[in-house]
Amino acid sequence: MVYVPCSLLAAGDDSLTVDLRPTLDGRLALLVYSALDRLVSCCGDKQPWAVMPTVNLEKIRTETNFELLLLDVEIPVEFRRRDGEQ
Incomplete structure (x- = not known):
């Protein structure tokens, strides 16, 4: 089992949209976390998952055609979600 950062769902929407992150070299990465406390620590407490x-x-x-799978990566504070942000 892994914990995956996701986008907020609209009311009545039952589809899952995972967050993909671009890397510095232009590849698309899916971040996953080995435990919920690591996701919160690395992504912030406003991150849907x-x-x-x-x-x-x-x-x-x-x-989604992601190119990299990254485990337990910390997102810099300035790139984390805040209340109500997508």
Whole structure:
């Protein structure tokens, strides 16, 4: 199981939108976290998230074409979500 940062869902929306992050070299990365406390510590307490089995990551890769999977990466404070932000 991993914890995956996601976008806020609109009322009535049941689809999941994972947060993808561009890297400095232009690749697209999916950040995942090994525990909820690590996600909160690395992304902030305003970050929406979902928990999923690691086997689902391949489906996300085929749907989003992310190029890197990064584990337990800290997001700099200036790039974290704040109240109500997407």
